[in-house]
Amino acid sequence: MKDIIYRSHILICTGTGCTSSGAKKMRIALEDELAERNLNKEVKIIETGCHGFCEKGPIVVVYPEGVFYCEVKSEDIPELVEEHLLKGRIVERLLFKEPVTEENIPSYHDIQFYKKQERIVLSNCGKIDPENIDEYIALGGYEAVGKALSSMSQKDVIAEVKNSGLRGRGGGGFPTGLKWQFAHEAVSNKKYVICNADEGDPGAFMDRSLLEGDPHRVIEGMIIAGYAIGADEGYLYVRAEYPLAIKRLEKAISQAEDYGLLGDDLFSSGYNFKLHIKKGAGAFVCGEETALMASIEGKRGMPRPRPPYPANSGLWGKPTNINNVETYGNIPYIIKNGAEEYSKIGTENSKGTKVFALTGKINNTGLVEVPMGTTLREVIYDIGGGLGEGMKYKAVQTGGPSGGCITSEHLDLPIDYDSLLGVGAMMGSGGMVVMDDGTCMVDVARFFLNFTQSESCGKCTPCREGTKRMLEILERICEGEGEDGDIALLEDLAHHIKDTALCGLGQTAPNPVLSTLKYFRHEYEAHIFDHKCPAGVCKDLASAYLIDKETCVGCSICAKACPVDAITGTPKESYQIDDDICISCGVCASKCPVSAISQG
Amino acid sequence: MSKINIKIDDQAVQVEPGTSLLNAAKEIGIEIPYLCYHPDLSLHGACRVCVVEDLKSGKLVASCATPVTEGMEFSTRSQRARVARRRNVELLLANHPNDCLGCDRNGTCELQDIVHSLGIRSEDVERLEGERREVEVDEVGPSLKRDPNKCILCGRCVRTCEEIQGVSALQFANRGFNSIVTTAFDLPQRDINCANCGQCATVCPVGALTEISEIDKVWKAIEDDKKYVIVQTAPSIQATIGEEFGYEAGTIVTGKLAAALRRLGFNKVFSTEFSADLTIMEEGNEFLKRLQGDKNLPHITSCCPGWVKFAEHNYPDLLNNLSSAKSPMQMFSSIAKTYYAELEDIDPASIYTVAIMPCTAKKFEKDREEMNDSGYQDTDAVLTTRELARMIKEMGIKFELLNDEDFDELMGAHTGAATIFGTTGGVTEAAVRTVKEKLTGEPLERLNLGFRGINDAELVIGDKTIRVAIANGLANAAELLDEVRKGESPYDFIEIMACPHGCVGGGGQPLPASREKKDKRAAGIKAIDDQMVIRKSHENPMIIKLYEDFLGEPLGGESHHLLHTKYQARPKN
Structure with missing residues (x-):
């Protein structure tokens, strides 16, 4: 069958962000509209991964012009088709408007959001259909693995990665090439590579977007790692809360297998590699490498003491290399373009x-x-x-x-x-x-401690018991029950937990407290000694409202608005607030027609 | 490999490669405190009570989980390490009931010992106090009480149940502060695949896992004038109970044990060794019969109730291979309430049988529905070695000052073959002594099977070659059983004891226990056998009399009714 040549391609982001803003519905509307106007042989719709600009989703890019539309709803579709596709006129109102200049920007590359970015790992995200291996290959995909397997020895690959200066993107920043070298040097007839896709930090979605938008890049990185260390099997540990990432990975693995890019005798090199996906149940601690491996083995995800390190004794006791999604995402670029090219990007000790x-x-x-x-x-x-x-x-x-x-x-x-x-x-x-400035830093510390305490695996004493005590103190401070000595005890416990916890999760759990204490100690002190929350976030510390007698006109609106009947007085004279009853909700102040009410 | 040079607190030391910092320090006389570490179990590194400072990296490391490396320098006494160790203990105490006075482990609690030696004061803990764990206590039994509120989550029980016993009845559940050690779906002990072996209780450093006490029941029976209370004591007790009174492990205190039981007010003081000889008569003949008929081989022993329950859950297809002979405890009680009652003219309804056992699973065994062949519940109460010691202490009996006394006549008589039931390999040796002599007329040389893990031997009896194997620890047992299941077992006779070292390592034995102590206890048991004049069960004159007067033949009708039993398949989880 002859391939149809389309005159236009419409790229719709169907990453998790845009999907939740209605991208799927909009896509159906677009399909119907194109069919109705008989344009479906001329215009092709392509679902892509994340463009990164989730704030403005759903995002649509129309090629060959490369016009970037944002916040496109189903209702906008008839106009978009009519104007852009039929009349060749840009729909101005759907363009991105720079917040500072209020200027409408039609092209991707001119948007400030993208201008200063340098997209290596995310280079294909939003550009290709992640469910189509041909599109990845068309943009140079799998060239790196071909190069590694046909012209580089295992040691060459490791040297290249070492020279690139790439460091682990999962948090610790350990030099990736060195990690590979350790696993390479471990003697065993069986080795594994693992991709840690158990992204769990609140608000983080880098790994998810990469897996959704360009799964083959990560797979390619893993094959290269497997070759370098001598592993013939790999696991992608992805949290089950990322169904789209899992679906696209499954598809990508199966396509790579069909193309002979996974399986036996890759590129006729004699090298075999197969990949499995392991769904994680969403425990934050399973992002810790030893807990992650325990979880793959079917055990409770709990970290174990190191040494032995995974490079010597990892999954099922075999030498194992474990890297994060983004780390693997860098590998194809490094192998294809060389360490020298890669290491031009970045600072002296942090490349890329x-x-x-x-x-x-x-x-x-x-x-x-x-x-x-x-x-x-x-x-x-x-x-x-x-x-x-x-x-x-x-x-x-x-x-x-x-x-x-x-x-x-x-x-x-x-x-x-x-x-x-x-x-x-x-x-x-x-x-x-x-x-x-509307953020209370004690409250922020409390939020993170609450997170780590409820995500602690409960294995070691300092993390299980210590973070609980820290959380109790922070809760106490936020509730206005803080005492002299609380800050000292918080610091004592924080350093103790940092010093003695078993794994990285525990050792770093006190960081939000130490860091806020370092820069915002006065906020802690204000809570404890002045019984005030400077940001006005902690409800129990919000100061009571006061009515200025001079300004008050005795209209009684505040008294009627008060949900707890804390305001009493005489109409046409003046009103007052009972501190003991007032819950500092602020309704009175917002209703007062003469602005006589303020927080004391 | 050559030794590794390290420095501990400025002292240069040479240790074997692979030694942990904890053990390296021990070699130069520094005892670093620990709670989750246990020499028989895998490394866990959770309590963080054993931290020391690595002077080169400046990091605090768990000394139990850190192997020595050449040139390492570490400090056990740096201010950071010292304070960190204390702080972790304080954190544990801030979430612990601290009701030591009423705790079963008061005096044997490892946490209490550490608090004492570190000199931690109440005010150190009070400033850290807040919410405390409040979880339901499982005390429905049959054998063990689990109080998660006392648990310090060291995981020794979890590892023991998984690594030594292959049962995994206990696991960690929940997260963070809500973490506990519990059973699947928090089910009570009676509803799970627990073997009741009590090994978890022997490694628990605190009072979170203890036996279900029957002391009150036994006092009540003794104090009841209408009850005729007969006590039997298992073979191993004489080699272990001394530890409760300051004796070295393995010291034989048979005479004092009999005297103490009499002082407590038991009407008759007997030994389970009597019925161990009886078990050999029944089981030995049963094995012979199977061997001759080549049926249900390998023959597998059934005197260990932990093992029997494990088999019922996990190897229901092999239950026909188990000997149908009851355990010595149960044989004893059936005979006590029938033959002995008749002989002494006592109303069996008034007889109350108490068994002193090394074992928590015996508490379950006595309540099995099959154990009523005398017309009554055969065994009324089971006390562990620890419970008996407590009763002796309660009565202020100075155990070490007691003059040796003998067991009472008839059901106290026994041979060396019965005594060695108390340790792994004993049942096999006792059985083979009788079988070989019955078949060939020749006595058996010592089998000398080892105490640990799996051991086997091959012996020629007449024109037959018999292969025997013993396993202690249920994970080891599972290895032998998987072979049997696959039809690949080379053995004719397999002895299984649930607990490492057999009964001397039982879940009811004095605490704390270690491999070294268990070795000594086992050696004590073997030493008794060596000194015995009669060392073969079939030569026990009272057993001969019992068959002549009452039972007739081994495996005969009366024997079958009173001394044999059936097993039931149970769910795997």
């Missing part, structure tokens, strides 16, 4: 790019990939479009529950593994939560 999930009080929520060394200011203001209107930057939390805060004094810090550690934060897997 890093994908961040930008969330919180920021205009452009989404997934961004920037070269290591990009400053926080560039990420937040240039790419992220700054904070919402009227909001003032307070801090950004990186590294999820294991990380820390970065305040405005460090906004110009070039981001890499070491600089973040230097300011008491960490790269982690790449979560970046932007907070404004």
Whole structure:
């Protein structure tokens, strides 16, 4: 059958973000519309993975023009087809509008959000149909594995990865090539490679988007790793909460098998490699490598002491290399373009790019990939479009529950593994939560401690018992019951847990507390000693409302609005609030026609 | 391999490769405290009570889980390490009932010992107190009480049940502060595939796993004038109970044991060894019959109630291979309430039989529906060695000052063959002594099977070659049974004891127990046998008399009714 040549391609993002904003419904509407106007032989619809700009989803890109439409609803479809596809006129109202300049931007590359990004790992995301292996191959996919298997020895591959300076993207930042070397040197007739796709940090979705948008890239990275260390079998450990990622991976594996890219005698090299998907039940701790392997083995996901390290005794006691999704995602580029090319990107000790999930009080929520060394200011203001209107930057939390805060004094810090550690934060897997001055830092610490405590596997004493005690103290402080000595006890426990917990989850659990104590100690003190929450977040500490007698006109609107009858007085004279009854909900202040009510 | 040079607290030490920091420190006389570590189990590294400071990396490491490497320097006494060890114990105490006075393990609790030696004070713990675990206690039995509120989640029980016993009745559940060790679906012990062996209780460092106590029941019976209370004591008790009174493990205190039981007010003081000889008469003949008929081989022993229940859950297809002979405890009780009652002219309804056992599974066995052949429940109460010691202590009896006394006549008589039932391999040796002599007229040389794991031997009896194997620990047993199931077992006779070392390592024995102690207990048992004049069950004069007066022949009608039993398949989980 002769392939149809289409005059236009419409790329619809069907990543999890856009799907939840209605991409599937819109796609059906588009299909119907094209059929109705007899355009289905001229215009082809392609479902893609994530463009990263989830804030503006569903996203549609029309080629060959490359016009970028956002927030496209089913209702917009008739106009889009009529105007763009039939009349060749851009639908201005669906274009992206720069928040600062209010200018409509038609092209992908001119949008600030994309301008400063350098997309290596995410280069295909949003561009190709992730369920079609041909599209990956058309963009150079599987060339790297072909090159490795036909012209490079195992040691060559390891040397290339070592020279590239690639470090683990899962959090620890361990040099990937060195890790491969250890697994390569371990003597065994059976070895494994594992891809850790148990992404669990609150707000993080880098791995999910990559798996959904470009699954073959990760598979290719794994095959190369398997070849380098001498493994003939691999596992992708993906949390079951990522059904789309799993579906696309399953499809990708089966297509790669059909094409002989997985299986026996790859590229006639004699090398065999097969891949399995293992669904994780969603325990955060299973992101810890030894817990993850226990989980694959069918045991309860609990970390074990190291040594032995997985490179010597991993899955079922065999030498195992375990890397994160994004780490594998870098490999095809490195092998194809060479370590030298790769290592041009980034800083001295952190090479390449890093994908961040930008969330919180920021205009452009989404997934961004920037070269290591990009400053926080560039990420937040240039790419992220700054904070919402009227909001003032307070801090950004990186590294999820294991990380820390970065305040405005460090906004110009070039981001890499070491600089973040230097300011008491960490790269982690790449979560970046932007907070404004309406955020209470004690409450933030409480949130993360609550997360780690409920996700602790319960194995070791400091994590199980210690984080619970820290959480109790933080809850106490947020409820206005903080005592003199609480901060000292928090610090004592935090250092103790860091020092003695069994695994990385426990050892880093106190970081949000230590980091907020370092930069926002005064907020803790205000809670404990002044019984005030400066951000006004902690309900129990919100100060009572006061009616200014001079301004009050005695209209009685406040008394009628008060849900707990805390306001009494005489009409046409004045009213007062009973502190003991007031719950500081603020309804009275919002209703007062003369602005006589304020928080004391 | 050459030795590894390390420095502990500035002292240069040479240790074997693979030694942990914990054991390296021990070699130079420094006892680092620990709770989750156990020498018989896999490394867990969870309690973090054994942390020491690695002076080169500046990190605190769990000394139990860190192997020595050349040039390592670490400090057990640095301020960081010392405070960290204390803090972890304090954190455990902040979520522990701390009701030591009323706890079964008061005095044998490892957590209590550590708190004492670290000098932790109440105020150190109070500042860390907050919410406390409140979970339902499982005390419906039949054998063990599980109190998760006392549990410190060291996981020794979980590892023992999985690694030593291959049962995995206990596992961790839930997360974070809500983590507990529990059974599948939190089912009570009676409803799960637990073998009741009590090995979990012997490794539990605190009072979270203990036997269901029957002390009150026994006192009540003794104090009841209308009850004629007969006590039997299992062969191993004489080699273990001394530990409760300060004797070295393996010290034989048979005479004092009999005297103490009399002081407690039992009407008759007998030994289960009497009926162990009886078991050999029945089981030995049964084995001979199977061997001659080549039926239901390999013949597998059935005197261990933990093993029997394990088989009922996991190998129901092999139940015909089990000897139908009851355990010595149950044979004893059936005879006590029939033959002995008749002989002494006592109303069997008034007889109350108490068994002193090394074992928690015996508490379950006595309540089995099959165990009523005397017309009454054959055994009324089972006390563990630990419970008996407690009764002796309660009465203020100075065990070490007691003069040796003998067991009472008739059901106290026994041979060396019966005594060795108390340790792994004993039943096999006792059985083969009788079988060989019956077949060939020649006495048997010692089999000398080892104490640990799986052991086997081949012996020529007349024109037959018999292969015997013994296994202790149910995970080991499973290896032999899987062979049987596949039809690949080379053995004719298999002895299985649920507990490592057999009954001397039983779940009811004095605490704490270690492999070394169990070795000594077993050696004590063998030493008694060596000194006995009569060492073959079929030569026990009272057993001969019992058959002449009452039972007739081994495997005969009366024997079949009183001394044999049936088994039931049970669900796997």
